[in-house]
Structure formats: structure tokens, C-alpha cells
Amino acid sequence: MSKATRTDPQPSAPHGADSHDLIRVLGARENNLKDVSIEIPKRRLTVFTGVSGSGKSSLVFNTIAAESQRLINETYSSFVQGFMPTLARPEVDVLEGLTTAIIVDQQRMGSDPRSTVGTATDANAMLRILFSRLGKPHIGPPSAYAFNVPSVKASGAITVERGAKKAVKATFNRTGGMCVRCEGRGTVSDIDLTQLYDDSKSLNEGAITIPGYGSDGWNMRLYKESGFVDPDKAIRKYTKKELHDFLHHEPVRMKIAGINMTYEGLIPRIQKSMLSKDKEAMQPHIRAFVDRAVAFTTCPECDGTRLSEGARSSKIKRISIADACAMQISDLAAWVRDLDEPSVAPLLSALQQTLDSFVEIGLGYLALNRPAGTLSGGEAQRVKMIRHLGSSLTDVTYVFDEPTAGLHPHDIQRMNDLLLRLRDKGNTVLVVEHKPETIVIADHVVDLGPGAGTGGGSVCFEGTVEELRTGGTVTGRHFDDRASVKETLRKPTGTLEIRGASANNLRDVDVDVPLGVLVVVTGVAGSGKSSLVHGSIPAGEGVVSIDQAPIRGSRRSNPATYTGLLDPIRKAFAKANDVKPALFSANSEGACPTCNGAGVIYTDLAMMAGVATTCEDCEGKRFDASVLEYHLGGRDISEVLAMSVDEAEEFFGAGEAHTPAAQRVLGRLADVGLGYLTLGQPLTTLSGGERQRLKLATHLGDKGGVYVLDEPTTGLHLADVEQLLGLLDRIVDSGKSVIVVEHHQAVMAHADWIIDLGPGAGHDGGRLVFEGTPADLVAARSTLTGEHLAAYVGS
Numbered sequence: 114m115s116k117a118t119r120t121d122p123q124p125s126a127p128h129g130a131d132s133h134d135l136i137r138v139l140g141a142r143e144n145n146l147k148d149v150s151i152e153i154p155k156r157r158l159t160v161f162t163g164v165s166g167s168g169k170s171s172l173v174f175n176t177i178a179a180e181s182q183r184l185i186n187e188t189y190s191s192f193v194q195g196f197m198p199t200l201a202r203p204e205v206d207v208l209e210g211l212t213t214a215i216i217v218d219q220q221r222m223g224s225d226p227r228s229t230v231g232t233a234t235d236a237n238a239m240l241r242i243l244f245s246r247l248g249k250p251h252i253g254p255p256s257a258y259a260f261n262v263p264s265v266k267a268s269g270a271i272t273v274e275r276g277a278k279k280a281v282k283a284t285f286n287r288t289g290g291m292c293v294r295c296e297g298r299g300t301v302s303d304i305d306l307t308q309l310y311d312d313s314k315s316l317n318e319g320a321i322t323i324p325g326y327g328s329d330g331w332n333m334r335l336y337k338e339s340g341f342v343d344p345d346k347a348i349r350k351y352t353k354k355e356l357h358d359f360l361h362h363e364p365v366r367m368k369i370a371g372i373n374m375t376y377e378g379l380i381p382r383i384q385k386s387m388l389s390k391d392k393e394a395m396q397p398h399i400r401a402f403v404d405r406a407v408a409f410t411t412c413p414e415c416d417g418t419r420l421s422e423g424a425r426s427s428k429i430k431r432i433s434i435a436d437a438c439a440m441q442i443s444d445l446a447a448w449v450r451d452l453d454e455p456s457v458a459p460l461l462s463a464l465q466q467t468l469d470s471f472v473e474i475g476l477g478y479l480a481l482n483r484p485a486g487t488l489s490g491g492e493a494q495r496v497k498m499i500r501h502l503g504s505s506l507t508d509v510t511y512v513f514d515e516p517t518a519g520l521h522p523h524d525i526q527r528m529n530d531l532l533l534r535l536r537d538k539g540n541t542v543l544v545v546e547h548k549p550e551t552i553v554i555a556d557h558v559v560d561l562g563p564g565a566g567t568g569g570g571s572v573c574f575e576g577t578v579e580e581l582r583t584g585g586t587v588t589g590r591h592f593d594d595r596a597s598v599k600e601t602l603r604k605p606t607g608t609l610e611i612r613g614a615s616a617n618n619l620r621d622v623d624v625d626v627p628l629g630v631l632v633v634v635t636g637v638a639g640s641g642k643s644s645l646v647h648g649s650i651p652a653g654e655g656v657v658s659i660d661q662a663p664i665r666g667s668r669r670s671n672p673a674t675y676t677g678l679l680d681p682i683r684k685a686f687a688k689a690n691d692v693k694p695a696l697f698s699a700n701s702e703g704a705c706p707t708c709n710g711a712g713v714i715y716t717d718l719a720m721m722a723g724v725a726t727t728c729e730d731c732e733g734k735r736f737d738a739s740v741l742e743y744h745l746g747g748r749d750i751s752e753v754l755a756m757s758v759d760e761a762e763e764f765f766g767a768g769e770a771h772t773p774a775a776q777r778v779l780g781r782l783a784d785v786g787l788g789y790l791t792l793g794q795p796l797t798t799l800s801g802g803e804r805q806r807l808k809l810a811t812h813l814g815d816k817g818g819v820y821v822l823d824e825p826t827t828g829l830h831l832a833d834v835e836q837l838l839g840l841l842d843r844i845v846d847s848g849k850s851v852i853v854v855e856h857h858q859a860v861m862a863h864a865d866w867i868i869d870l871g872p873g874a875g876h877d878g879g880r881l882v883f884e885g886t887p888a889d890l891v892a893a894r895s896t897l898t899g900e901h902l903a904a905y906v907g908s
Contacts, residue, residue: 133210136177136510136541140206144171144798145570151559153177155210156508158532158542160555162581162588163573164830165802166565166789169545170514174216176203177543178512181214201725212541214510217497219490219518226298227261227419230488231438231481234499236471239464240481241290244434246457248427253288258427258434260297260419262289290424290434295412299419299482302388304380306360308406312349320348323383324402338369339376418482435482441875442468443477470499474531475524478618478639478875490827491519491638495528502531507539517548518827521637521856522901525550547830549592553578560588566757566789591831596859598887598906603630603845603865609650609819616648617641618879622870626650628819628850630865631841635855635898636882639874642854643823650821650852657817659825664796664804668711669700672782673754673792676811681774682765686750689769690743697750703740705731735793746770754793758782761792781810784843786836802828819850826857838863858905861898862887869898 134155141149146168153159161169183200222233231237241255248258256262268284291297314320316337319328326332337344341358342351351359361378368374387403411417418425418435425433429452437445446468452461471477474495479488488496494516501511516532517525529551536542536556546552558581560574573586581589606629614622619641626632634642643660652658664675673679683694696703704710708728712735715725727733734741734751741749746769756764762779765772782788785806790799799807805827812820826834834857841863845851853860861867867890869883882896890896891903 135210136212137207137209138172138176138205139208141172141176142204143175144168145566146171146176146204147570149561149570149572151572151575153541153543153559154557155212155541156536156539157556158536158544158554159557159559160544160546160552161559161561162546162552162830163561163569164565164587165786165800165806165828165833167561167563167569167830168571169561170800171570172559172561173512173543173545174218174514176205177208177211178214178216178510179203180205180208181211181510182216184211185213212508212510213506214512215501215506216512217494217501217516218512218514219494221490222485222488222493222496225486226300226484228485229438229481230479230483230485230496232261233485233496234467236464236467236481237438239460239467240434240437242460243457243464244427244429246460247429247452247454248434249429250427252423252427256290257288258290258420258424260291260424262287263291263293263296264289264421288423290420292412292415292419292421294414295419297419299412299415299417300409301412302384303408303410304383305406305408308402309379309383310348313347315347316342316344321379323379323406324398335369335374335376336379339367341376438482439480441477442471442479442481443875445481446472446477466503467499470502473527474498474502475520475527475638475874478873478878489519489643491515491517494518498531501535508541510541510543511535513542513544513546515546515828516544517546517551519638519824519856521635521897522550522858522905523637523897529554547828549831552581552588552592560584560586562587564789566791568789587832588830594831594859595905595907596862598862598891599865602886605630605866606850609850611645611649614645614649617644618875619644619648620879622879622881624868624881624884626852626868627866629845629848630850631845631863632850632852632866632868633855633861633864634852634868634870635861636870636878637874637897640870640872640878642870644879645868645870646821646823646852646854650819652821655818656821657812657815657819658821659809659812660823664808668795668797670796671754671793672758672787672790672796672807674700675796675807676778676782678775678778678792681772681778682750682753685765685770685772685775686743686745689745692743696740696743697736699735703736703750705735705737707731708735710735751793755791757789757791759788762788777814778810781813782807784813784840785810786833800828802833813844817849819852820844822851822853822855824855825853826855826860834859858902861890861902862906867898869896871896871898 136153136155139150149172161173163169179200180203183202186194186197186200222228229237231240241258244258245253245255265287295301309323310320311322316333321333336342336359341362342355359378360380362376364375364377366373367376387399388407420435425435427433432448440448446465449461449465449468454461471479476492476495516528520528525548532542532544533554544551552558555578558574558576558578559572560581562569562571562573563586574581574584574589576584582592583589605627609626609628611622611624611626622645634646636642647658647660650656673682679698683697686697687694693702695701699710705728707730708714712728712731712733713725714728736751741751743749746764753761758779762776762783764770765775765779782790787803787806787810790803805825809825825837829837838860841851841853855861864887867883867885867887868881869890871878871880871882883890883893883899887902890899891906894900894903
């Protein structure tokens with residue numbers, strides 16, 4: 114063989130490591146999935162579609178992402194795993210080709226009052242370093258600008274080994290930026306003492322009216338037997354010292370009934386036990402008490418900035434860190450760009466990049482001091498995205514849950530660009546989505562269905578977007594659906610006058626909202642829609658407000674308990690069998706004693722993932738065997754809870770089981786398109802769209818003349834939107850007024866009247882830019898909404 118031949122490049126065989134380009138799922142059975150087997154291409158953008166409840170989240174989040182997280186957790190030391198949640202292995206035969214999964218979901222951020230947009234990202238930390246380097250006067254390290262860090266001074270003796278032991282006097286100082294008065298919360302609570310106790314009564318007469326302070330409870334006993342106050346004396350007759358000891362006494366250890374307890378004044382006690390907690394996570398009766406007894410006002414000492422006087426005094430170019438955090442992020446980005454300081458150039462560059470990401474992702478209208486708990490689900494998801502945009506990681510799997518939620522059609526293109534950018538860095542991007550504008554950019558589409566609940570859970574289609582259009586599935590048939598502008602409009606029966614609305618970014622908005630018709634409030638994200646609607650039409654007398662606050666529910670909560678449906682069902686069973694209603698509750702007397710009514714037994718396997726096994730005694734039915742001997746219409750209570758809404762509606766509609774109260778609730782659940790849900794399905798297994806509609810169904814029974822809905826199409830498939838529009842029409846035709854905050858063009862086209870806010874977001878919005886009929890909006894094309902609606906209806 115000649116030399117020339119030997120040196121010719123030989124075609125090399127593909128490397129074995131390059132062959133792993135698929136995520137393989139075999140036999141997935143989580144929730145309603147029916148032995149799903151599927152291959153998903155890596156380093157591509159795959160969109161999962163299907164009607165709400167078809168199994169998209171079960172496949173993407175509960176199977177693929179959950180197993181990836183579980184496997185990563187197992188790589189940590191046993192010690193670290195002890196502090197992490199234990200994840201059970203998903204119901205699936207084989208999962209191959211998984212990579213690290215990063216979940217960017219719509220879970221709201223924590224409602225801790227000290228959590229803000231700035232602290233939830235790196236922006237606040239970088240600003241603190243910037244001010245500690247450049248701020249004049251210099252007041253200390255970065256912690257001196259942190260409203261989460263208190264200033265501490267302490268001195269004492271420490272023992273050190275230097276030949277012989279000896280004590281050395283040491284003084285410890287830490288400068289923090291926390292406002293002393295409000296402790297970094299920005300608000301102070303003013304407690305109405307008349308809501309805490311009835312001063313005409315003594316403690317023995319039940320003077321304390323706080324929930325949990327019943328006459329025979331430990332809380333009450335603590336005050337009665339403390340010796341600080343006379344339990345038989347009316348509170349209004351207390352001396353000054355007795356009243357101070359009762360309300361403000363500092364914590365002190367003492368023995369009560371032979372048990373070591375801490376006695377402290379009533380006010381610091383309820384501040385610790387109730388006021389320092391997330392109000393949304395409280396039980397309803399506790400929340401009602403807090404609303405009644407406590408008024409939160411802006412802290413007079415820091416003026417709501419949360420920062421100490423020292424932190425506010427240090428400035429860069431006449432701007433303090435409090436001023437910087439209060440700026441709209443788009444303005445703050447411009448201010449940072451003008452800072453030319455070589456000594457902190459890398460820091461300025463990183464901060465600039467983070468702030469620009471906010472603007473790029475459509476959140477430039479926020480401020481860094483905005484409490485994280487006030488962000489909508491869509492905003493929270495995009496704030497989480499900011500952490501990943503500048504990430505150096507590649508070959509990871511990003512999982513998104515409806516990234517277009519809360520986005521105006523104008524902003525969707527921007528979101529699409531971000532998803533494609535993540536993919537082009539070499540990542541696998543999995544998106545659960547309903548909007549055709551985002552489905553259309555997919556490299557690969559997986560359509561689940563054909564129906565919802567037990568009627569879904571199968572893969573109906575896999576392929577490209579073009580193949581989906583002709584694939585004959587529900588998604589394919591509705592993909593190019595376009596609603597036309599409504600021709601016959603209802604006549605208003607009156608008007609609701611809003612004058613000088615100025616909440617958040619609204620600029621003295623005056624608008625007349627017509628009543629007795631379907632009104633849609635539109636505008637880009639951050640234009641002031643929710644501020645106008647919820648700020649000017651508060652829930653109360655005659656107004657039913659259904660906002661985007663998430664439903665919180667445990668594994669024991671289900672549609673029957675959440676909607677109040679279980680009450681008439683229990684009463685019907687009790688009446689038919691002449692026993693107590695409490696027997697027919699799995700959370701009360703009727704519970705299986707082995708699993709305490711949970712239906713499953715959770716076993717903690719210490720260093721390994723815990724497992725949930727079906728209770729062998731009740732076989733997952735949750736009830737004691739004796740309870741299942743009682744029947745109504747030939748069915749026991751566990752069989753009724755296993756019924757779907759549609760089956761139950763028929764069951765309680767006639768015959769021996771005829772129960773009008775149950776039928777009314779079931780009818781409302783069917784109206785919002787949840788006929789496929791089973792009554793006993795745990796709330797934790799419902800998708801976001803299902804939870805929102807469950808909330809809507811619950812409030813449909815409320816007495817009110819005006820219904821205010823905040824983005825009810827969130828989580829809805831194109832086919833389900835039609836059903837929602839039919840429901841809204843029925844509500845209006847029954848004599849009610851419906852006001853909807855919405856981005857979906859089909860809902861806009863279906864409106865009788867449109868109120869459009871803008872023209873932009875934040876301080877570029879907050880103005881009324883159009884009010885009139887959808888046809889006029891399309892014809893004028895004078896606003897962003899008008900342009901997109903005109904393109905949508907094809908005019």
C-alpha cells in the first residue's frame with residue numbers, strides 16, 4: 114500500500130457516546146396514563162398538547178422530570194438526602210436517556226413578606242455589593258444594605274488554647290440593613306384589641322376571642338394559671354401592671370400543671386403564631402380573624418423601604434439602594450448602564466445582563482422591591498426563567514408549564530425566541546402548551562388524549578406540526594380555528610362607573626363598565642388590567658371575584674370536599690341509613706383505622722425514597738369496612754366517590770339517591786367542563802387548568818350580580834375554550850354581568866365590549882387606550898391588541 118493511500122482521511126465510525134439522542138419512556142402509568150410508550154428527541158423543542166386533563170403533566174412533570182430529580186437526589190450523600198424531600202419512583206417500566214431536568218413551573222413564589230423580585234433573583238445581591246463598593250458615605254459590607262439582616266452587637270469571653278487556657282474578651286459587631294421598627298417587612302401591624310378579647314368578661318368567663326383560645330384549651334390555661342393576672346377579674350378592671358403582663362410580658366419559663374411552658378404577653382404570642390406566617394396558607398377561620406383584627410400600614414420609620422436609615426443614606430449619583438429597588442427595572446437597567454466604574458466592571462456587566470433579561474422576557478415593568486407573593490403564576494414562571502437564561506449549562510432538560518400563561522399575543526413571540534435560544538444552546542426543551550402560536554415553533558409534537566381523565570392518557574399523535582394539522586386529532590382539528598367577531602351584541606342594562614383609578618401603575622383612569630353584557634379587559638402584561646378590575650371592583654356585596662390565587666389542597670382534599678359536595682352526599686347517606694353523617698367522611702369517624710382514611714400508607718425508608726402503598730385493610734377505599742355496609746341507591750360511599758361527575762349527576766338525579774343539593778354542585782362542575790373528574794380524586798393530582806375551573810365551579814353558586822374572572826382560559830385547550838365561552842354566555846343571559854381579564858383572542862372576539870389598557874407595561878401603561886366593540890377595535894387597529902385581534906380574525 115502506498116504512503117499516499119495510508120495518509121488519506123478514513124471516514125470514522127460514529128462515536129458510541131453520540132448515539133444517545135432520545136429519551137425513551139416505556140409503560141408510563143402515572144395518574145391517568147395508560148401504558149404510554151414514547152421516544153422524545155434530545156436537543157430539540159418538543160411540545161405536549163391535548164385537552165385539559167389528558168395526561169400531559171402526568172407524563173412530563175410526574176414521570177420524566179420527577180424521575181430525573183429523584184435520580185439526581187440519590188447522588189447526594191445520605192446526610193444531605195436526609196434534608197431533602199423523599200421522592201417515590203414514578204409508575205413506569207423503563208426510562209432511558211434522561212438528563213438533568215430543570216423545572217420552570219407556574220407555582221407561585223413564597224409569600225414571605227421579606228421575599229421580593231430582587232431577592233428571588235441575583236439582582237438584589239449584586240446591588241448590595243455595588244453599593245458597598247461605591248456608595249457614599251460608606252456604611253459597611255454588603256450586609257449593611259440587606260433588609261433581611263439585622264444589626265447585632267455583642268460582647269463576651271471566648272476561651273482559646275495558648276499553652277494554658279485563658280479567657281479573651283471579644284466584641285462582635287454585624288451591620289445589617291434591616292429597619293428596626295418593621296424588621297424588614299415594610300409594613301407594621303396595628304392590632305385591634307377589641308377583636309382579641311371582650312374586656313367586660315374575666316378569663317374564666319371566656320374573655321379571649323382568638324381562634325384556638327377556647328376555655329379548656331392549653332392556650333387559655335396558660336393565662337389562667339400563670340399567676341400574673343386574676344382569672345376571675347374582668348379585664349377592664351386590671352391594673353396597669355396586670356394589663357401589661359397580660360398583653361406585653363416578655364417570654365418567661367414556668368411550670369403549669371406540672372409541664373414546663375413559656376409564658377408571654379398575648380400580643381407577642383399571636384404575632385409569632387399568626388402574624389409572622391403566610392396568610393394564604395392559614396386555615397380560613399384563622400385568616401378571617403387576622404383580616405378582622407389586624408390592619409397593616411406602611412412602616413413610618415422606613416417609609417415602606419424595609420431599610421435602616423444608614424442603608425438609605427448611602428448613595429451613588431444621588432440614588433440610594435431603596436430608590437434603585439423602587440425603580441421600574443427597565444429604568445434601573447438604563448441607570449446601571451450609565452455607571453462607568455472600572456473597579457467594579459465585571460459586577461456591573463453581570464447586573465446589566467440580569468436586568469436586561471427582565472426587560473427581554475417582558476417583565477421590565479416590575480420593580481425589584483415588588484413582593485414575590487404578589488406575582489401571578491405566569492410572572493413567577495418568567496422570573497424563575499431569568500436564572501437560566503445566562504446559565505452555562507448545556508445538555509439539560511428544561512421543562513415548562515404553559516410559558517405563555519398571562520402573556521399578551523404581542524409578548525408570545527418574545528417567549529418563543531427564548532425557548533428556541535435555550536434549545537440552540539444544546540438543551541432538550543419540553544413544553545406543555547395550548548397556544549397555537551407556541552405549538553407552531555416545535556420540532557416535535559406529542560398529542561395526548563383523546564379525551565380527559567379516564568377518557569385520556571394515550572398518545573394520539575407524534576410528529577411535526579404540519580403532520581399534526583392533518584392528523585385528525587382534537588388538537589389538529591382545532592389548530593387553525595379562528596373565532597370571528599360577534600355580529601349581534603347585547604345591550605347594556607346599566608353602567609359601573611370607575612373614576613380616578615390609581616392603584617399600582619394606573620393613571621387616574623376614568624371608565625364606564627357596561628353591565629348586563631360580556632366585558633373583556635385587555636392589554637399587554639403589566640398594563641394595569643388586574644389593578645383596574647380587582648382594585649376598583651373589590652369582591653364583596655354583589656361581586657363574585659375569581660382571581661388567579663392557587664387552590665391549596667392536601668392529599669386528603671378532593672373535588673367533593675373542596676366544592677362542599679360531600680356535605681349533601683353524607684347527609685343523604687345518613688338519612689337513608691339512620692346513622693350519623695360523620696361516618697361518611699374519610700377524615701372523621703368513618704376513616705379506615707389502619708391508614709387513617711388516606712387510602713395509602715406512607716413508609717419512610719430513611720435513606721431511600723419513601724414509598725406509598727395501598728392500604729391492605731380498606732384496599733384504598735379510605736373507609737372502615739363497617740361504613741361500606743351502608744348503601745344509598747345500591748352504592749356505598751366509596752363507590753360514589755369513585756364515580757365521575759357525569760356519572761354522579763345521573764346517579765343523584767333520580768330514584769332513591771335523588772339529592773337536589775348534590776345535583777346543583779355537580780351541574781356546575783359539568784358546566785365548566787370537569788364532567789370527567791372523579792369525585793374522590795386528590796386535588797394534588799389536578800392540573801393548573803383543572804384547579805382554576807374547579808374554583809370557578811365553586812363560585813358559580815355564589816349570590817352575585819357581577820362576576821369578575823382573571824384569565825379563565827389559563828390551562829384550557831382550544832376545544833375547551835368554546836365550552837368556556839358557552840358558559841360565560843349562559844351566565845350573562847341569566848341576567849348577570851361578566852367582566853373578564855383575558856389575553857385569548859377568541860374571548861376578545863366573543864365580547865360585547867372591550868376595554869383596552871396600555872399602551873405598554875409599567876409606567877408606559879396604566880392608561881385607557883380603547884373602549885368599544887371588538888369590531889371597532891379591529892377596524893381601528895390603533896392599539897397592539899387591535900393589531901393582533903385583526904390578524905387573528907383575518908381581517
